[in-house]
Amino acid sequence: MPADQITVYTKSWCRDCHIARRVLKQHQIAYVEVDVEHDEAALVKVLELNRGMASVPTILFPSGRMLVEPAASTLTAALVEEGYASAR
Secondary structure (H helix, E strand, C coil), rough: CCCCCCCECCCCCCCHHHHHHHHHCCCCCCCCEEEEECCHHHHHHHHHCCCCCCCCEEECCCCCCCCCCCCHHHHHHHHCCCCCCCCC
C-alpha cells in the first residue's frame, strides 16, 4: 500500500464504511480501500490496531492518525486538519 495515501479498512456490508467512502468521494480524495473480508493479513492488522476488535472502517492517515468508525463530521474534520480538504 502506498505510504502517502489514506488507507481505509472496510467490509462490504458495513454501513459506516459506506459513509466513509461517500465522504472521501465528496472531497475527491484518493485512498486505498482494503476489504478485511477478503484479505486475511488486513484483518490481522485491524485486529492489532483495535485491540482485538474487527472494527471498520479503520482509517489510517499517512501522518499516523487513525480513526475508527468515525461519524461523517469527524472524518470531514480530520480531512481538513490533515490538509486533504478545505474548511467550508
